[in-house]
Amino acid sequence: MSEVLKTELVNFRNLNHGGDTSRSAELARHVATLFAYTSDRCSDEQVDIYDSVLLRLVGMVETEVRHFVAEKMAGLRRGPEETIRRLAEDDIEIAEPILRRSTVLRDADLVRIAGGKSDTHRLAISKREVLSEEVTEVLVVCGDLMVKRQVARNPGAVFSDASMANLIDYAASDATIQISLSEREDLAEHHIKQLVTLASEEVRKVLMARGRKADADRLPEAAELAAQRLTNEYWLGRYDFETARNRVLRLAKRGMINEMALRRYVTEDRFAEAVAAFAWMAHCGVEEVSHWMVREDPEPFLVMAKAAGLSSITISGLLSIGAWRVRLSAKARFHAIETFNMMTVAEAERRMAHWNHVVLN
Incomplete structure (x- = not known):
């Protein structure tokens, strides 16, 4: 041949x-x-x-x-x-x-072409199914607005912290990039907060221009709350809690959901199932528990866990998976375990009863 x-x-x-x-x-x-x-x-x-x-x-x-x-x-x-x-x-x-x-x-070929050819070449590269950090960085730095917009909306683009920060800077003057970035599923929490703050700053300028200084002064607090909500929704959207709930419910009917099963879900990093199992053991709804278990402040979760009689070993594992793997620092995790150990079951039950009273009234 x-x-x-x-x-x-x-x-x-x-x-x-x-x-x-x-x-x-x-x-x-x-x-x-x-x-x-x-x-x-x-x-x-x-x-x-x-x-x-x-x-x-x-x-x-x-x-x-x-x-x-x-x-x-x-x-x-x-x-x-x-x-x-x-x-x-x-x-x-x-x-x-x-x-x-x-x-x-190869990536080396794409980096060379992206750095040396035209924006039309860069735009074509930005539409690839997968873009490595190295390629993405060149596209963000060298590309025109159309290229940056395409990279922002490409779900297969992998960003370094520096290239994402660079793109967020461009988002300050481009609503299309802001929207595309806000829809991504791979944003770090500090990037999400930057985006929210960025958008609120534009609103602040409008309010100040209209003479509404009091409203403008309250925006930093509102921005922080919005950032927390956006981050919570980001994490909640990454998991299929409904399927996990049905799977756990089937096992619960056979008497197979207990603290040992919960620890197994933690070990296997099956966050959605861990949430569903915890909800069943704490006699709470999965939707309610899922919101408690992605937020930055784990205290409500700690109260429910103590009232449910779970051990500190199990709680330590739960504080290290899902959103809390990223959202809690080692110091915050240590403090949470200390709070849990110092809390009594009676105290946790009193606080749960107070919450229920507030909700009902």
Whole structure:
């Protein structure tokens, strides 16, 4: 196979002397189609041969044919790397399918192209299913507003803390970026608070301009409350509590939900099931408990846990999964355990009774 490829796939001597561009175009289409059909069965040596042939052919043909070759190469899991790099740096009408879809391109290739080519190339890259931190950073730094907006809405983009902070800075003057970032599921809590504060600052300016200083002065407190609500909703949206509740309820009917089962959920990092199991043991609703178990202040949860008779070992585990893995510092977690250990069951029951009285009245 390799000898045939080397000697008969393309006769470049005849092409160079004949000056027949239509023949070059026909061969480029033929070779690209043949490789796309056989790529999974080619050896590494055969791929290299195709690469050398296609690389020469794409240098001899017009835009339409290079676009055809790029479309054939874009979706392949393995391919002629030098040819694909060449096409990725071509004019955007040729490069776009490669930049958007080719998994043959490495991060180093994408970083180089994003840093050195046009915003249209960067926009194509920003639409890839997965963007590494390195690639995302270059797109945020070098890209125009359209590129930044696309990166912000791309769920497959991975951000470093620095590149996210950079994008949030741009969000100060662009509501589209603000909205896209607020809908992401991978924001760190401090980024969420930055976004909320950012939006409230714009409102503050409007209020001050209208002479409503008293309202404007209250905005920092309102912004903090809004940030807490937004962060809580962010964490609640990451888990399927309804499915977990049904699963736990089935086990509870068979007498299989107890503190040991709760600890097992903690060990397996199954937060939704841990919430559902805790709710059943504390005789509370899953929705209510889920809200208590994602907020920054764990005190209401500690009261319910003490009233339910759970041990400090179990509570320590629960304070280390789900939202609390991120939202509670080691110091806050230690303080919470101390508070739990100092609290008596009678005190917890009194506080629970007081809450119920307030709600009913």
